[in-house]
Amino acid sequence: MCWSVPGKILDIDNNTARVEVSGVIKKVALDLISEPSVGEYVLVHAGYAIQKIDREKARFTIDFFRGKFSHD
Amino acid sequence: MIEYVDEYRDEEICMDLSGKIRAVSRRRFNIMEVCGGHTMSIRKNGIQKLIGENINLMSGPGCPVCVTSINDIDRIIALARVKGNVICTFGDLFYVPGTDSSLADEKARGGDIRMVYSAHDVLDFAGEEPEKKFIFVSIGFETTAPTSAASVIEAGKRETDNFYLLPLNKTMPAALREMVRRKDSNIDALICPGHVSTITGTGIYRPIVEDFKVSCCISGFEPVDLLSTIYLLADLHEKEEVSLINNYKRAVREDGNGKALHILYEVFEPSDTVWRGIGNIPGSGLGIRDKYARFDAVKMFDIDVPVSVEDPDCICGEILTGVKKPSDCALFGTACTPVNPRGACMVSSEGTCSAWYKYGE
Numbered sequence: 075m076c077w078s079v080p081g082k083i084l085d086i087d088n089n090t091a092r093v094e095v096s097g098v099i100k101k102v103a104l105d106l107i108s109e110p111s112v113g114e115y116v117l118v119h120a121g122y123a124i125q126k127i128d129r130e131k132a133r134f135t136i137d138f139f140r141g142k143f144s145h146d
Numbered sequence: 147m148i149e150y151v152d153e154y155r156d157e158e159i160c161m162d163l164s165g166k167i168r169a170v171s172r173r174r175f176n177i178m179e180v181c182g183g184h185t186m187s188i189r190k191n192g193i194q195k196l197i198g199e200n201i202n203l204m205s206g207p208g209c210p211v212c213v214t215s216i217n218d219i220d221r222i223i224a225l226a227r228v229k230g231n232v233i234c235t236f237g238d239l240f241y242v243p244g245t246d247s248s249l250a251d252e253k254a255r256g257g258d259i260r261m262v263y264s265a266h267d268v269l270d271f272a273g274e275e276p277e278k279k280f281i282f283v284s285i286g287f288e289t290t291a292p293t294s295a296a297s298v299i300e301a302g303k304r305e306t307d308n309f310y311l312l313p314l315n316k317t318m319p320a321a322l323r324e325m326v327r328r329k330d331s332n333i334d335a336l337i338c339p340g341h342v343s344t345i346t347g348t349g350i351y352r353p354i355v356e357d358f359k360v361s362c363c364i365s366g367f368e369p370v371d372l373l374s375t376i377y378l379l380a381d382l383h384e385k386e387e388v389s390l391i392n393n394y395k396r397a398v399r400e401d402g403n404g405k406a407l408h409i410l411y412e413v414f415e416p417s418d419t420v421w422r423g424i425g426n427i428p429g430s431g432l433g434i435r436d437k438y439a440r441f442d443a444v445k446m447f448d449i450d451v452p453v454s455v456e457d458p459d460c461i462c463g464e465i466l467t468g469v470k471k472p473s474d475c476a477l478f479g480t481a482c483t484p485v486n487p488r489g490a491c492m493v494s495s496e497g498t499c500s501a502w503y504k505y506g507e
């Protein structure tokens with residue numbers, strides 16, 4: 075039940091955003107995160123954005139595993 | 147291409163990790179995946195088969211539906227039987243058997259039971275149908291509790307007087323402590339819940355590492371996340387080291403989500419609560435603070451809950467604590483199936499029995 079899915083903020087109206095999650099557009103409440111902006115990726119859980127995804131760390135992780143485990 | 151999903155399903159990385167794990171894990175050891183979402187992903191992706199036989203993955207108490215006590219299920223059913231009440235709940239709770247009924251049974255008898263995606267939906271219902279009393283059954287761990295708290299604050303702003311919350315949320319730290327403390331659980335390492343950690347941060351696992359010398363690795367939910375987590379834990383075990391690792395850095399900051407935590411503890415305060423299979427764990431529940439008592443279904447509805455009786459043949463409790471596996475249960479796959487579940491672990495899509503039934507051992 076603690077499942078969350080990453081989605082991209084398309085636009086923001088007051089405290090609600092339209093977020094694209096795997097090609098589906100959802101209305102998401104923004105009460106739980108600070109300073110959201112259009113174009114950012116957030117984790118969506120039970121109708122709320124619960125965290126922003128750190129783009130740099132996501133890239134680093136996948137590069138790390140590619141480098142460490144795929145090419146050594 | 148779905149960003150932040152597809153790259154974590156890369157087959158080449160997964161197969162490399164599989165080989166690395168097999169090479170590094172030369173001694174048998176036990177890893178508990180705490181979260182029901184991890185259980186589901188492990189089964190769905192055949193992770194156990196990819197990591198060899200030396201690593202035994204055990205499911206833990208991280209499915210909120212499964213750990214909701216039968217007495218709490220009976221309380222929800224009693225509330226559903228009051229004329230004018232509408233019970234709103236996440237879908238998985240719908241079919242969980244209580245002592246003599248379930249919410250599905252109550253709906254079939256004419257009760258107004260509604261599945262919702264979000265606590266926010268319930269506020270909208272309450273505004274549209276002011277003559278009814280809407281009770282949101284608030285289950286879930288630290289991931290979900292802030293969303294419930296936000297809905298209570300919003301209800302206050304809207305001056306809604308027909309919205310109530312039944313607070314059945316649970317928190318992880320004391321339960322994890324209880325799990326690793328038990329001698330019969332034999333846990334060598336924990337895969338820690340990624341989305342709980344998104345809210346709490348990493349610090350809640352430090353006592354487990356320091357006091358019990360059990361390694362903790364916070365993990366995401368895709369196959370690359372889980373296999374790399376298992377590799378990191380296997381590597382530590384082989385080196386006879388113990389550590390806390392955050393392997394889900396794209397979503398988990400060291401100090402968590404401060405805003406969500408603030409909202410969570412603005413509305414809730416720690417309370418005692420009973421976990422199915424474990425019993426009462428002091429301080430592991432969340433009660434509604436007096437300031438928000440007018441939204442508290444426990445305080446606002448005087449309900450008689452009958453004495454609850456567990457199904458004597460169901461071993462959900464032992465499965466939730468990793469002591470037994472679904473295949474140890476005489477009911478599994480015969481008298482207890484997803485269509486006709488006898489226990490909560492078969493009802494929830496994240497329940498261990500449901501995952502085993504759907505995806506095999």
